[in-house]
Amino acid sequence: MRARLLVLADGGHNRMTQHARDYRQQAIVAEVTAEHPRGGVAWERFTAEGPLALLPFRDRYALVWSVRPASAALLLGLSDSDFLERLREIFGGRLGNFGSVGPRSTFPLSLRHGAIAPAPRVLAIGNAAQTLHPVAGQGLNLGLRDAWELAQMLLDVAKEEIGAPWFLARYARSRSLDRYCGIGFTDFLVRIFSNSLAPLALARGAGLAALDALPPARRFLAHRMIFGARALP
Incomplete structure (x- = not known):
């Protein structure tokens, strides 16, 4: 089979994972x-x-x-x-x-993630690029935004440019901030909510109470969890 671009979207079984926890x-x-x-x-x-x-x-x-x-x-x-x-x-x-x-x-x-463009003319999206803990449901949201960004790029370029080195680099840059914010935020939640230390438990409770009492802060956080780190207010 020959193709200008191979998209890995086969879930969390991608063997190109570079980092795991x-x-x-x-x-x-x-x-x-x-x-x-x-x-x-x-x-x-x-x-x-x-x-x-x-x-x-x-x-x-x-x-x-x-x-x-x-x-x-x-x-x-x-x-x-x-x-x-x-x-x-x-x-x-x-x-x-x-x-x-x-x-x-x-x-x-587990947390598993690797290169967005692991080989020439190859891109990984969704769980093939990053497999997250299910807390807060950010794995699905990241995967949807991966697919959306790639679809927009495919619509915007000439057919012969699909899969070119600049195409892979541009896609990787466009997803980098959102991706690593999502990975970091999810990993932070797992660590902070899986720790039974009393001071940390009090801090968790205070943080959740503050979100509940401050609708603008709650909407701000929810908007970025749904639409990504670069979402406008």
Whole structure:
């Protein structure tokens, strides 16, 4: 096969990864139903072992529960009723009781990233370029912005220029700031919310309370998490 440009978009299995960090956590994923769902509202609870997220999906929630490997093995071994009871203990009663859970699976959590342009006429985007911890959902947002930027460049250049060295360099420059801000922000969240030191716990609580009390600051942060580090106010 011959092509002017090869785009690696095959998820987190890219062998060209240059930097990796094992968070020593496992993500348990499943679909659950709740007694009192709140349509369109996503929830994230920060626990001593890692974040627990409930994302609205049709008439149920997609669960992403980050825990230590030993806890993951125990949770996977529970019956459905015991698993849902444990979930309610950790998440709380905001959504009432959890009614059902679908098949559960697990995968290890790590940070992996490498060169945006790892070889001549090759670009990596999305999880093939950077695989992040699921906290705050920044991996998906970064991947969407990667694809958008590449699509805009492909529309703006002549066909014979696609994949040229300057094309790869321009794309890499255009994504560099947003990419490393996203990687750094996500890694910072994992580190700060996985640490049980009392002073740090107090600082976390104060920071979240400040965001809750200051809507402009909350909107500023959310805007950049959605649209990227270079987003206008």
